[in-house]
Structures are given as C-alpha cells and as structure tokens.
Amino acid sequence: MTRYPQMKPLNSLNFSGGPGALPESVLQQAQESIIEVPEVGLSVLGISHRSDWFAAVVTELENNFRILLGLSRDYHVLFLQGGATQQFSMVPMTLLRGKTSPAEYLHTGYWSGKALAEARREGQVRVVWSGESSGFRRLPDDAELSFSPDAPYLHYISNETVEGLQFHRVLGRDDVPRVCDMSSDFLSGPCKAERYSLIYAHAQKNIGPAGVTIVLLRDELLQDVPVGLPGFLDYRNHIQAHSNFNTPPVFSIYVILLITRWLINDIGGLTSMARINRIKADLLYGLLDGSDGFYRGRAQRSDRSMMNVVFGLKTPEMEKQFLAETQAAGFSGLSGHRAIGGMRASIYNGLTGYAVEKLVAFMEDFQRHHAKK
C-alpha cells in the first residue's frame, strides 16, 4: 500500500466527508503551480482558459478518463460548475421536460432525496423504491425493484455519502438510459461506465478540489433536448466548446488532471485503486464487527460503502467523547453528517492505509479504555 510518512500529520489523518484528503504528491504539484506551472512559467491562477496550455490540459484529462474507464468515443467528457446540485436540475431539464412518462428515481438517502425534489419541479417522477421507512439503513434487493420500459430514464446514486450505503451492482434495464450520481465513489474503482448513459460526479471526494463536476454522457442522449434552455444549462454548448463555454475553474481542473495522472502512473489504474480501498474499508468494518457491539455500523452489511464508514456508539455522551478524543489525537472530520449525527470515517482515494491503521489502533484503545467502565 502506498504510504506518505512525510505528509503533514493533520492532512494525512483527514477523514472528512468532503472536501476530502488529496494525495501528498498531488498537493505538492498543485502547490508548485500556484507560483509557476513548470511548462508555462505562469501561475495556474493567472493562465488564460483560452491558452494552448489549458486546451492541452482538457484534452489530456478527457483522454485520461477514457483510459481509466475504458470509455468509447460515444461519450462526451465534460467539466462543469455547480456541483451535483446543478446536475440534479440539468438532468430533468434535459431529459424529462415535456415527456409523458415519469422518470424513475430511487430514494436511498439524503442526497437522492435532494435529486428527487429537483426532478419533481421539471416533470413527473415515479419513486421506484424508498428506504425512508427503514431510516435509510439498507438498499433494495433486486426482488424489490421493478423498472418500466417507458421511463425516459432511471436515476440513482451509487454511494450515499451521508448514510454510508453503496450499490455494488448496476441497476435498471438496458433499454432505459441509466443516469447515476457517482459523486462520492467515482474513480474509487471500476464502475462499468458504458452501462450508463450519463454519469456525474463533483470532484471534492476522490478527484480534486470543490468547484468542478465531471459529466460523462452518451451522445445519443441529446437527440431531443427541449428548446429555450439557458445557455449554460444546455449540455450541447459545453460539448461544442470542450468545457470552455464560459471561463471554467482552471485550477480545479488542473488538479483533477494531476489526480488522474496519479491514478494511472502511481496507483496503476482503477482495479488497483479498488484493491487499496477494499483493504482500508475491511480494516474499519472488521474493527466494527469485532467490537462486540461497542461500535455499531449503521448500514446493512451487504450495502456498506467502501468510501464512508458510518457508525455510532452506545450513547450520545460516549459519541461526544469519542469525537473530542479523536480530535485531540490529530484525527479530523470524523463527525457524522449534520442530518443524522453519529460518526463517519470517509476513506476516499487520497486517504492512505497508514491513516486507517492509525484510526483503527486509536479506536481499539478507546474501546479498551471505555468498555471497562
């Protein structure tokens, strides 16, 4: 497993739900670029987005996505602003407005609920399955799901960041376009990208700084776009302009390029990345499962996220103490999302196995000390 013992202790122990930790080697190159991008001699913050250099950045980056995901030329690769939240609206504006059949959505947690609310502004939506009554502690089995062949598209979220739930399979029908929000597990492993018609992911988990969103979409999806969309909400404008329709977030896109180079050259691709992430997740889930109920994993085992390990302790007081002690010990970002409380260890690509080992050792100590009382 790659280790970065030279990394600043706090950065290396950053378990934040997002923006997440980035690899040390990428941070170093990003830092250098603030004063001077080596091949240009200018600060990355002051290079024109119309320069040859930036055009080359976008071209290499598009190509790196194609290499990492095995994507054909049927797909466009876009870098947009506005986060997944903007996609919650752009998707139904583009694919649902004016349609007679409802789009199908899965309601599996906090973020898919947000996507659903925005889709309802644009047209009819059918909720295929909702985990609300079970407190979003599990995902559906195939037996609980039935999809209509008439839906303009199916939308779901591959990894619910808040609740720590992850689909480990592709859902839906091959004759209905699949649209997937992969914000919190994109590039954490292979994802069978070509089975989806549209994938979107904001950068600030596994891929780079906040402020840029990756959209992969099949060209054929845009055959029937409603007229009159605002220019910046029309995917076709961004495609035509190679993600340079208006000034893009140059620095954030450059950092994503550095991340994709790191994934290809240092990690060795997404299968290797998945192997590393699996080791990290197994360490933490193994600890929860072996703690005799001292630590309580939130998600049903089969639906556990490899990215967000969400857990609780017996009492709110003990959770408060846990968070205070982890902070004092140099760990950061371990509190759960404000919507549900508890604890969450986010173990994105940039977080090292070393950091997870440190956290596991701390948690074992904490249990030894507090289980006795």
Next chain:
Amino acid sequence: MTRYPQMKPLNSLNFSGGPGALPESVLQQAQESIIEVPEVGLSVLGISHRSDWFAAVVTELENNFRILLGLSRDYHVLFLQGGATQQFSMVPMTLLRGKTSPAEYLHTGYWSGKALAEARREGQVRVVWSGESSGFRRLPDDAELSFSPDAPYLHYISNETVEGLQFHRVLGRDDVPRVCDMSSDFLSGPCKAERYSLIYAHAQKNIGPAGVTIVLLRDELLQDVPVGLPGFLDYRNHIQAHSNFNTPPVFSIYVILLITRWLINDIGGLTSMARINRIKADLLYGLLDGSDGFYRGRAQRSDRSMMNVVFGLKTPEMEKQFLAETQAAGFSGLSGHRAIGGMRASIYNGLTGYAVEKLVAFMEDFQRHHAKK
C-alpha cells in the same frame, strides 16, 4: 506604487484578459495554504465547507466587502458558481419572468450581447441603446439614453472587457432597480455600490481565481421571485445558507479573502487602488496618444477602460510581429479577444506599475525600430 521585484518575470508581465495576474503576496499565501492553512493545519483543498474555519472565512469576506464598498446591511453578499454567464440567466429568471413591462438592456459590446440573448429567453427586453452600428467603439452620452419608469430593471455592463470600454458614471433612474455586471472592473476603484440593486462580478479579473462569482443584492429585490425555480438558481437559498447551499469552491473563496485583505491592509482601500490603476492606464494611453498614430486606441477617449487597453497597429502583419516580439520579450496575454483581434493590455489590480513601465518601454522601442522602415 507597490512593486514586487521578486515576482517571477512571467507572472509579473502577464497582461492576460483573464484569468488575470494576482499580487505576489497573495500567491505566496495561496501557495502555503495548499499544504497547510496556518490556523487550521489542513490543506485548503481538504477542509470541510461546514467547518468553523470556512464559516469564519465567509463572515470575514462578507465584512471586507462591506468595508471596501461601504455597503449597508440592506445588501446580501453571495459567493456563487457559474460565472457571469450564470447571472445572465439568473437575473431575468428572478426579475423578468411573468412581468408585463420589458427589462431594459444596454448593448455596448461582446459581453452585454451575451447577457441580452439570455434575457430574451426569459421575457421581453427593450434595448435602450446599441453600439453595434459603430462597431462598439464608443458608449452612449446621456442625451442618447431614455429610461422607462415601468421597467422591472435596467441591466448594463460597467466595463466591456473585449472592446475596452468603461462607463465612468452611474446610468439609469433611481426608481428602477439597476443591475450591473462589473466582472472586469469590480474592486478596481469605488463604484457607488448602493446606487445599484444588484451587482455581479466573476472573480477572475481583479479578485481571485476562476470559479466563483460575487453577487451583491438588495434584500427588497427578492419580494416577488417566481415560484418553481431550480433550487440552485434561487438567490434566497444561497442567502439563507450563507453561500453554503451546496459545496462552494472553498479554495477560490479563500483566495478572494486574501485579495480583500491585501486591498484593505496593503493598498489602503479602493480610492488608493483607483489611483494606482489610473497611473497605469495613463502610462499606456499616453503612449498610444503620443505615438503619431503608430499605435491606435480602439475606444473613443471619453469611454476608455482603465482595465483593458485595446489597440491596433497599421497592418495585420505588424500586429503579428508585435505579438511575437512581446512574447519573446517575456510579456504574455497581449493578443486581443478572438472576437475582434488586435491587441489588448489588461491591467487589472494585480498587475504592477512596474509591469506597465516595462511594456511602455518595450512599445517605445518597437515603434522606434519599426516606424523607420
């Protein structure tokens, strides 16, 4: 005048139309923050947008805008994504949809033309004045303008970046809300902000890196917002969430904070900044005017921009040679916007007087050498 002789030669001689040069002291702090924000101990790229630190950044930044512009509590200060382009749509979505009287727009150049096109998708628009027939080489006199008291708002652009035209006065009626795109001259000097109901400006000229847009708006403007707007296009959501409706571009917002600190503490406020910018502009325009027609300023003298000095030479061949020689001499970003060609020296806040003196000396040399031939 502040000088930064230690600045890397290329950064210091970056006359790009945007993203523009930033002050060296700000670049140094931005660079440090990539590995560690001093008061936090974490990389700025991996700090949660829900952290106390980031809440404090937004609060200080809002306050710095109030200090710099003398803004009362009647105004909200927002940091959004999507650039001025997103505002081209958000403004008419919010203020024009469902209205019976047309909004009034000035068409003074490339960018106001883009704003106009997006407004027309949302409702009726009256063009108060257009510079199209004069090739956008001048702005209107007051005698050429008449404004309706019934318009839901007046929209104009204070500085046309492409053509190098700038209004040196406030337009419109006090009983009709003024909406102004100040993207390329915001914070370059005092702007009588309280005479406007809504000001927007993307960051990448005078204020910071690409990827964040500042919006100042009077609370009373939002009394009558149409229902059903997508959540991220509703100003009220961003107000309520203190610019944290969805993950904001944390790093870009932090750099803007550094810029406002620099403006307040190092420069001494916007009146001082305007004085410095005036000296820089006078140096360049003085050279154009004293060149016996060798260099030809594009804009009518009374409407010249203090930010973008747009000029040409006698022949396209000589312009090509000029651009090649400036590049060889270490100047960058001097070609005109692709829409009109020619040359453009952008002299935003971050560009030093030293850089302008170097360019003027170069241009005098170039003239001496080539005027003889």
